[in-house]
Amino acid sequence: MNQPDQSWWARARYARSQLETQLLNHPDVTLIDIGIDPQRISTTPVLRVHVRRRDPAALPLPEEVDGIPVRIISGDYQPQFGDS
């Protein structure tokens, strides 16, 4: 994996905040982060939209934001306290 420079990270953070504004209120979106490409296509990090259900038709997902690819991956997360 390529380690991008500081200017790339600044751009990625801004792109992530744009995606947050667009998508974080969607009921199926659980997390938006910057990470390793789950499809292993890009050698630099990508923007990742974690979703409860994979239903891209219902999610207005751009292919990229500010030149940074956007990927969709499954993930439904709960706080992990033991109660049973």
Next chain:
Amino acid sequence: MALDTQTLARARRAVQRAASTLLFEKNITMIDFGWRIRAGQLQTDELTVRVHVARKFSGDALGIALERGDTPEIPPTIGGFRVDIPEGHYTPHLWSWWNWRRPVVNPRSERADPLRGGISISDERHRSYGTLGGKVYDRATGQPMILSNWHVLAADWRARPGQRIYQPGRLDGGTADDTVAVLTRDAMDISLDAAVARLTGDRDLINDQVDLGPVTGVGLPELGMQVAKSGRRTGVTHGIVAGVEGTARIWYDNLYRIIRQVVTIEPRWSFAQVSDAGDSGSFWLDEADNRAIGLHFAGSNVPERALAINMQSVLTALDVTLSTERERPTTQAYQRRWTGASFDAAVHTNSGRRVRSTVEV
């Protein structure tokens, strides 16, 4: 993931067909329908009929195994679905009286003295348990404190400073007699699921993570970093940092909350577990040098993935510093694994170095 009814019906027929022809063959352990598994990771873009095998053969070994009848020939597609062949050998998770081994008592769920990271803890009001993360110091007063999650130490929107903290947690049998600390403050109002509790002085808290050793400082999570945590539920597990600087929307009992500075951790090996319910509050450490990089707070089982909060953000928000001292002198056997007439004990020596030995009983 929602499947349409037609696909589900086709999948059921395909699994039935595969089971009728393959399930009783040598080397086949299970047949199901699910995501393709590649390099230990679930590929959530492809549904397959999965024929699980006890041992996966390839190349010349496959030819020999087929000739000998050690494994059957598996078609590339069944019922229109591609076939995936993951390796998996499954056994019942039962304990029975004729089993010569006694059930292992999890030492992390028991009363501990001194306290350390990786053991059971809870607030006084909820019948639950989470994990005592580790030792920190109040920057203003210098007092030692416990660091864990908001949902472990406060666990309620009505919780107020002074709420009692039990070790072990209530679900592990903790009562008012096991009070070790009181809730002091939390960072939930700035979207970090983290809180600290001031020690009552009944028991000492030392800088040590069960089976991982002392924390050496704070580090920044980096993509690809190899990390480990010590938690009440799943013990020591290993992972790799796959995502950073995330923003999550998490359901807390009765409302959604935004959690920021999220670090995503995935298993390093096929089928490995990274966390489960009860591990909340654990510290994720950089395996290279035991620096704490994240505070575990959430996860999912399918796909297996853990979420932590950037440790530096947590420390800054709560106005605390991590303890990095090497505690001494402490002699405490904290881990016991019954092996008939003896048990293995992990012992802290007076020099602070951890050693393993077998103790006759």
